[in-house]
Amino acid sequence: MGIRLNVNGEVHELDVEPDAPLLWVIRDELNLTGTKFGCGIAACGACTVHVDGKPMRSCSVPVGSVAGAQIKTIESLGAAALTAVQQAWIDHQVPQCGYCQSGMIMAVSAFLATNSDPTDDQLAAAVTNICRCGTYPRIRAAVRALASAKVQVHS
Amino acid sequence: MITRRMFLVGGATTAGALIIGYGLWPSRRLAEADLIAATSGERFVANWIKIADDGVITVVIPHCDMGTGIFTSLSQMAADELDADWAKVRVETAPADPLFANGALVEGFAFDQMKSSADSIPAMLRGPAANSLRFLAEKLDVQTTGGSSAVRFTGVYGMRVAGAAAREMLMQAAAARMNAPIGEFHTGLSRVIHSPSGKSFDYGELASAAAGYTPSSHPKMKNRGEFKLIGKPVPRIDIPAKVQGGVQYGIDIKAPEMLYAAIRISPTFGGKLVSVGEVPVANSRGVKKVVKLDDAVVVVADRFWRARNAVNALEPNFDGGANRDVSSKSIRDSHLAALANEKIKKDRTQGSGADALKQGTVVERLYNVPYLAHAPMEPVNATALYKNDGSLEVWSGTQDGLGSRAFCAKAAGIHLDKATFHLLPMGNGFGRRLPGQWNFLTYAVKTAMAVPGVPVKLIFTREQEMQHDFYRPNVTSRLRAALNPECMPVAWVNDYTTDDDPNPQAHIVYDVPNQAYGTVKVAAHVPTGPWRSVEASWHGFFVESFMDELAHQAGRDPLEYRRALLTHKPRHLATLNLAAEKAGWGTPVSAGRGRGIAIFECFGTIVAHVAEVEVSDDGMLKVHRFTTAADCGMAVNPDGFKAQMESGIIVGLSAALYGEITINNGAVVQQNFPDYPVVHLADCPDIEVYVHESDAPLGGAGEPGVPPVAPAVTNAIFAATGIRIRELPVKNHALGKTARQAASATVFPEKQLSFA
Numbered sequence: 001m002g003i004r005l006n007v008n009g010e011v012h013e014l015d016v017e018p019d020a021p022l023l024w025v026i027r028d029e030l031n032l033t034g035t036k037f038g039c040g041i042a043a044c045g046a047c048t049v050h051v052d053g054k055p056m057r058s059c060s061v062p063v064g065s066v067a068g069a070q071i072k073t074i075e076s077l078g079a080a081a082l083t084a085v086q087q088a089w090i091d092h093q094v095p096q097c098g099y100c101q102s103g104m105i106m107a108v109s110a111f112l113a114t115n116s117d118p119t120d121d122q123l124a125a126a127v128t129n130i131c132r133c134g135t136y137p138r139i140r141a142a143v144r145a146l147a148s149a150k151v152q153v154h155s
Numbered sequence: 156m157i158t159r160r161m162f163l164v165g166g167a168t169t170a171g172a173l174i175i176g177y178g179l180w181p182s183r184r185l186a187e188a189d190l191i192a193a194t195s196g197e198r199f200v201a202n203w204i205k206i207a208d209d210g211v212i213t214v215v216i217p218h219c220d221m222g223t224g225i226f227t228s229l230s231q232m233a234a235d236e237l238d239a240d241w242a243k244v245r246v247e248t249a250p251a252d253p254l255f256a257n258g259a260l261v262e263g264f265a266f267d268q269m270k271s272s273a274d275s276i277p278a279m280l281r282g283p284a285a286n287s288l289r290f291l292a293e294k295l296d297v298q299t300t301g302g303s304s305a306v307r308f309t310g311v312y313g314m315r316v317a318g319a320a321a322r323e324m325l326m327q328a329a330a331a332r333m334n335a336p337i338g339e340f341h342t343g344l345s346r347v348i349h350s351p352s353g354k355s356f357d358y359g360e361l362a363s364a365a366a367g368y369t370p371s372s373h374p375k376m377k378n379r380g381e382f383k384l385i386g387k388p389v390p391r392i393d394i395p396a397k398v399q400g401g402v403q404y405g406i407d408i409k410a411p412e413m414l415y416a417a418i419r420i421s422p423t424f425g426g427k428l429v430s431v432g433e434v435p436v437a438n439s440r441g442v443k444k445v446v447k448l449d450d451a452v453v454v455v456a457d458r459f460w461r462a463r464n465a466v467n468a469l470e471p472n473f474d475g476g477a478n479r480d481v482s483s484k485s486i487r488d489s490h491l492a493a494l495a496n497e498k499i500k501k502d503r504t505q506g507s508g509a510d511a512l513k514q515g516t517v518v519e520r521l522y523n524v525p526y527l528a529h530a531p532m533e534p535v536n537a538t539a540l541y542k543n544d545g546s547l548e549v550w551s552g553t554q555d556g557l558g559s560r561a562f563c564a565k566a567a568g569i570h571l572d573k574a575t576f577h578l579l580p581m582g583n584g585f586g587r588r589l590p591g592q593w594n595f596l597t598y599a600v601k602t603a604m605a606v607p608g609v610p611v612k613l614i615f616t617r618e619q620e621m622q623h624d625f626y627r628p629n630v631t632s633r634l635r636a637a638l639n640p641e642c643m644p645v646a647w648v649n650d651y652t653t654d655d656d657p658n659p660q661a662h663i664v665y666d667v668p669n670q671a672y673g674t675v676k677v678a679a680h681v682p683t684g685p686w687r688s689v690e691a692s693w694h695g696f697f698v699e700s701f702m703d704e705l706a707h708q709a710g711r712d713p714l715e716y717r718r719a720l721l722t723h724k725p726r727h728l729a730t731l732n733l734a735a736e737k738a739g740w741g742t743p744v745s746a747g748r749g750r751g752i753a754i755f756e757c758f759g760t761i762v763a764h765v766a767e768v769e770v771s772d773d774g775m776l777k778v779h780r781f782t783t784a785a786d787c788g789m790a791v792n793p794d795g796f797k798a799q800m801e802s803g804i805i806v807g808l809s810a811a812l813y814g815e816i817t818i819n820n821g822a823v824v825q826q827n828f829p830d831y832p833v834v835h836l837a838d839c840p841d842i843e844v845y846v847h848e849s850d851a852p853l854g855g856a857g858e859p860g861v862p863p864v865a866p867a868v869t870n871a872i873f874a875a876t877g878i879r880i881r882e883l884p885v886k887n888h889a890l891g892k893t894a895r896q897a898a899s900a901t902v903f904p905e906k907q908l909s910f911a
Contacts, residue, residue, distance in 0.1 A: 017440070024460040028415070033407035034400020036582070038532055039617040040463075043828040046532060074400035086398040093390060093794055096802060097222025098397030099532040099582025105398060124837035130828060132532045132583055133222050134805025136839035138798070 003067050007032070008076035018064025022056075023047040025063045026073060034074035034102045038130070045129030048103035048110075049073050055110035057103075074102035077109065084151040085109045085142075092142040096133035104129050108143060112153035118143065179320050179370035184254065192250050200362055201321040201370050203249070203314060204233055210345055210359030212239050217249040217257040217309065218300040219554055220393060221584040223802075223857045224795040225305040227391045231791055232310040235384040236318030236377060239358070240345035246392050249298065251556035251576040257298050258289030259316075263308025298557035298578075301589050301685065303758035303855020306791050311853055319374035321365070328364035329356050379789065388794035393580075405552035405579040408538045410610040414443055415459035416602050417466040418613060420451040420594075420623045423475030423821035424680050428452055432470035439465050446605040453602050455611055463616060478680040478821035483525075486818060489677055490523070490631040490652045499650045499673035502657035511646035511669030515637035518708055520701055522634065523882045524693045524865075526816035527627035527686055528823075528831060533582020534620040535595035539563070539603035540610040546573040547603070548610075551596060552581025554588040562593055566600040585806065586685040592625040621831060622823040625684030626816055628654055632697040636667075642709030643719065645669060649697065654679035660690035660757060663698055664727060665720040681818060687806055688858040691757040695862025696811075696869075696883065699753035703870040704879065713870065714740055714752050726849050727754060730761045730786045733847050738765035738782035747771060748779070751870025753863035760787040760854030762800070766840075766867035770875045774891030778808065778840045778868060786847045787854035796856050797844040803860020804842055809833040811865035812885045832886075 002013045007030055014029055021040075026032050026049070035058060038046030042057035049058045050072040078086045085105055088094075095101045104127070111118070111126040118126070123143055131139070146153070180188070180202045188199040192215060197207035205213040214230040226246045234244045249255035265288060291297075322342055329347035330337040339350050348355040379386075396402050421427060431452050436442055441461035446453040452471045456462035507514075537551035547567050553559045556578035564574035581588060599613040615623070632651035636644045647667040651658070653674045661672050686692060706716035714735050721727045731754050735741075744750060747769050754763040767780040781804050790796035813832040817824045825831040869880040872890065878898045880888050888894070 020458075021460055024458065027407075028458050028460075031409065032400075033403065033409075036404075036532070037406065037534070037614070039828050041617070041827055041829075044532070078399055082398070089398040090390070090394055093394060093798065095222075095391075095394050095397040096224070096798060097220075097532065097581065097583040098393070098402055099222075099404060101397055102400040121837075124835070124839075128835055128837070130532070130833055130835065132530060132585070132806070132809075132833065134802040134834070134839075135798075136805060136834070136836045137801050137842050139836065140839070 003063055007071045019062045021059050022061040022063045023058040032073050032075050036099055036102055045107055046100045046103040048106040050110055055107045088142040088146050092138045094135050094138040094142055096135055100131045109153055117147045179372055185366055187254055191252055198366050200324055200366050201317040203317045204321050206358050206362035208359050210243050210357050211245055212243050213245045213247055215247050215249045217255050217298050218305050219578055220580040223799055224391050226393055228306050228791040228795055229310050229314050231384040231389055233314040233318040235382055236315045237322050238342040243345055248578055251560045251578055253293040256292035256557055258292040259309045259313025261292045261297055262288045262312045296557040296561040299555040301554050303858040307759055307853040307855055319376050320370035323371055323374050324365040324368040325358055325361045327368045328361040385791050389792055402580055404533055404582055406533055406536045408550045413610045413612055414455050415462045416453050416455045416611050416613040417462040418451050418453045418598055418619055419466050421473040423478050425478050426473045426475040429472040429474050434469050436465040436468050444606055446602055448601055455606055475821050481680050481821040482819050483817040493675040493677050494633045499675055502672040502674055504671045506669035508669055508671035509648045512637045514645050515639045517635055517637050519635045522697045523631045524696055526629045527810055527814045528621055528624045528816050529585040529587035531583045531587050534615045534617055536614040537595050537599035538610055538612040539599040541603040541607045543608050548575045550577040552579045554584050555590050558590045563596055563600050566597045585687040589685055592684045618826045621825055625682045627686030628683040630693045634701045636705055644705055652677045654683055658690040660694045664724055666723050688861040691862040695755040696865045699866035726786050727761055730784045730847050731763045733845055734763035734765050734782055734784035737845055749871045749875030751867045751874055753866035755862040757859050758855030760785055760859035762859045762863055764863045764867040766871040768871040768875055770890045772892050774889055781840050781842045783844045784847055786849050788851040789848055790846050799856035800844045800860040801842050804864055805834050807861040807864025811868050815884050
C-alpha cells in the first residue's frame with residue numbers, strides 16, 4: 001500500500017509503513033538531508049518542517065498522518081532566491097555548526113508569518129528549538145531586524 | 156615528551172613568538188600533495204595553499220569544521236600573508252592523509268608546553284626542528300581540532316608562514332619571467348606587480364612556475380599594521396550553505412546500497428551482552444542482521460527507523476558486572492572520604508605552601524561539579540564499508556581525521572594502508588568527537604565487518620548518545636585560605652579529586668604568596684573526557700567562587716578585592732576593569748537583582764564576565780545580562796571571536812543552570828533533552844562582548860569563554876540572595892525567601908566535609 005506524499009511541491013508514491021516517522025522518510029526515502037535528526041522525541045526542533053504552513057517536528061509525525069498535506073523542507077526555502085529570514089541569518093552571521101539551523105529557520109519563518117512584529121518573549125515562547133552552539137543572541141537580533149524592517153514572511 | 160593529552164588540555168599560559176614559523180614542504184612533497192588533493196588546473200604552492208590557473212586560491216584546512224568559524228579565520232591568515240584577493244579564496248578540508256598531518260599544531264603545543272618560542276632555537280636548526288615536528292605529527296597521526304588551538308597554533312605556525320612563503324615564490328616566478336631582480340616586485344590583490352614598469356601578473360598565471368621554487372623556511376611576514384584581512388570581521392565562508400540546509404554532515408552521507416544500523420549498548424558502563432532475548436525482529440520489514448558485540452547489540456536494516464524500531468523491540472540481557480552498584484551517592488561519598496582522609500598527593504607548592512595556613516584566619520569550603528554530557532546537536536554517527544578485499548572506508552565527523560583513520564584501522568585489525576577516512580563537518584563537538592571518545596567509530600567498524608561489502612551507517616539515538624558519552628568529570632575541591640588581619644589571603648590551598656593527572660588549570664594567577672595544590676585520585680567507572688574548556692570548566696568555578704567568598708568574608712567589594720590581587724597582571728586587570736565598567740559595576744541594581752563577576756585565563760585568552768541575575772521571592776531565577784571582556788591578544792576575526800564568546804556563555808550557562816548527569820546502578824539516568832535540559836531562547840540573556848587588544852600572542856576563542864560563566868552566575872545569585880551555591884547545577888538549589896532565611900556563610904566544620 002503506497003503513501004502519496006507532497007514534499008516541496010513534488011508528489012511521491014512511497015512504499016513505507018504509515019507509522020514511519022516523516023523525518024526519516026524525508027531523509028532516507030527522498031534524500032532531502034537538510035532536515036536534521038536531533039532527539040527523536042520532538043524536544044529539540046532540528047527536524048522542523050512546514051505541514052500546510054505550520055511548523056511540525058517531523059521526527060514525531062507518522063508519515064501516514066500527513067499524506068495529502070503540503071510539506072515544505074528547508075530545501076524549498078530560497079530555492080530561487082534566499083528568503084528574508086535566510087538573508088537575515090547571513091547578515092547577522094547566525095549559524096555556527098549550522099546543524100540546528102534548518103529547523104530553526106523553518107520554525108522562525110512559520111512564526112513570523114503569523115506575527116511579523118513579535119516581542120522577544122513572544123519569539124521565545126514560539127520558537128523553542130535547541131541550538132547547542134548558542135546562536136540565540138543572533139537569532140534574536142536577526143528577528144528584531146526583520147521586524148523593524150517590516151518584512152513580510154510567508155511560510 | 157609530547158603526548159596526545161597536550162592537544163586536549165593546553166597550558167594556562169601561552170608563550171611563543173607571534174610571527175615565527177617554518178616547516179614548509181619541499182617541492183617533492185608539493186607534488187605528492189597534488190596527487191592526493193589537487194584537481195587539474197590547480198596545484199599546491201605551499202603547505203595548505205593551492206592556486207589554480209584561473210586564480211582561485213584554495214586553503215586546505217587540517218582541521219574539522221564543528222562550527223567555530225576556523226575555516227574562515229585560518230583562510231584569512233593564509234590569504235593575508237599571501238596578499239590574496241579575498242573574493243578568490245575558497246576552503247577545503249584536508250584529506251586524512253599523513254602528508255597533511257598538522258606539524259604546525261605540534262609546534263605550537265610544543266612551544267606552549269615548554270613555555271618557549273621558536274626564537275629560542277638557533278636559526279640554522281629551525282628547518283630540521285620543524286621537520287622533526289612535522290614528522291612527529293605524522294607519526295602521532297595528528298590532525299586534531301581541540302584545545303582552542305586552530306588560530307593560535309595552526310594559524311600562527313602554519314597558515315601565515317605558508318601564505319608568506321607562497322607569496323615569495325610567486326614573486327620569484329614573476330622575477331624570472333621578466334628577468335628582473337626580485338626586489339623590484341611587490342604584491343597586492345592576488346597580483347605580483349613589477350614596481351618600476353607597473354606590469355603585473357595574476358597569481359593564477361604564475362602558480363605553476365612558482366610551485367617549482369623551494370619555499371623559504373622563514374619568509375618575510377607582515378607586522379600587525381600591515382594586515383588587510385587579519386583583524387577584520389570577514390563574513391564566514393560556511394554560512395550561506397548553512398542557511399539552506401546545504402552542508403553535508405557525517406549523518407547525511409549516502410552511499411549506494413547503504414544499510415543503516417541502530418545500537419543498544421550495555422547501560423551499565425563496563426557491562427557485557429549476555430543474550431539478545433527471544434523477540435523475533437529478524438523477520439521485521441527491512442531488517443538484515445542482528446549483530447552481537449561484546450557489550451552491545453546492533454540491528455542492521457535497510458532504513459534507519461526500521462533498525463531503530465527493531466533494536467528497541469529487543470529485550471537484550473546485559474551483565475552489569477562490577478559497576479552495577481555505583482551511584483551518584485556512592486561517587487559523592489567516595490570523593491568526601493578521599494578528601495577527608497588527607498592522603499593528598501602534592502602537586503605544586505609555592506612559598507611555604509599549606510604550612511602558611513597557620514599564618515591567619517582559615518576559611519575552608521568544599522565545591523563540586525557534576526558529570527556533564529557533551530550533547531552535540533548531531534548525535535555521533537559513522538558510516539563504514541568493510542570491503543571484501545579486507546580494506547576499510549569510513550565517513551564521519553570527528554575532531555581528528557588522521558587520528559580517526561589510524562583508530563579505525565586498529566579497530567578493524569588491518570594495516571593502516573588499507574584504511575581510508577573521510578572527515579565531514581559535524582553538528583558541533585565540544586570535545587565529544589575528540590580522540591579517546593570514539594566508541595561510535597569502534598561500533599561502526601565492527602558492524603561493517605559483520606556485513607562485509609556493504610556500507611553501513613550507524614547512528615546513535617539521542618538516548619544512546621546521552622548514556623554513552625565520555626563525560627566531563629565529576630570533581631570535588633576542598634579549598635582553604637588563610638586571611639591576614641587585612642583580610643587578604645596569605646595562603647591558598649586547593650586539594651581536589653581527579654581521575655587523571657594533576658590539573659595545571661588549578662593554579663591561580665592571583666598574588667597569594669603561599670600556595671599548595673594536591674590531588675586525590677578517585678576511582679572512575681564513568682568514562683570521562685575533555686568537555687569544552689576541560690579542567691578550566693571546574694577550576695574556573697572553584698577558584699572564582701572561593702575568591703568571591705573571601706571578598707565577602709573580608710567585607711570587600713568582589714571586584715576591588717580581585718583588583719588588589721592582580722596588580723602584577725596588567726592584562727587581567729585591564730580585562731576585569733573593562734567588563735566591570737561596561738556592566739556598570741557599582742551602580743545600583745533593581746530590587747531582587749544582583750551582579751557577579753568572575754575572570755579566568757585558559758588557552759591563551761583571558762575572559763571576564765559580569766552576570767546580572769534576578770531572583771523572585773518564590774525562587775525563580777532569570778539571568779538578564781552578560782557583559783564580557785576578553786583579551787586574546789588580537790582577534791583574527793572580531794565578529795567570529797564574539798560569536799565564540801556568546802557560544803561559550805550559552806554552553807556555560809546550560810551547564811551552570813541545568814547540566815547534570817547522574818548515575819544509578821552504574822548507568823546514566825538521563826536520556827534526552829527533557830531530563831538533560833539546556834538553555835533555550837527564553838533563557839538567553841542579553842550579551843555584550845568587548846575585546847581588549849594587547850600585544851600578547853594570539854589566544855584561543857572556542858573554550859576560554861566557558862570557565863567564568865558559572866561563578867559569575869552563582870556570585871550574582873549570592874549578591875541577590877545571600878545564598879552561596881557550591882555544588883552545580885543551580886537548578887538543585889532553592890533560592891526563594893525561605894531558603895534565604897536559612898542561608899548563612901557557615902564556616903566549614905573540621906573533619907566533617909559538607910557543602911553547607
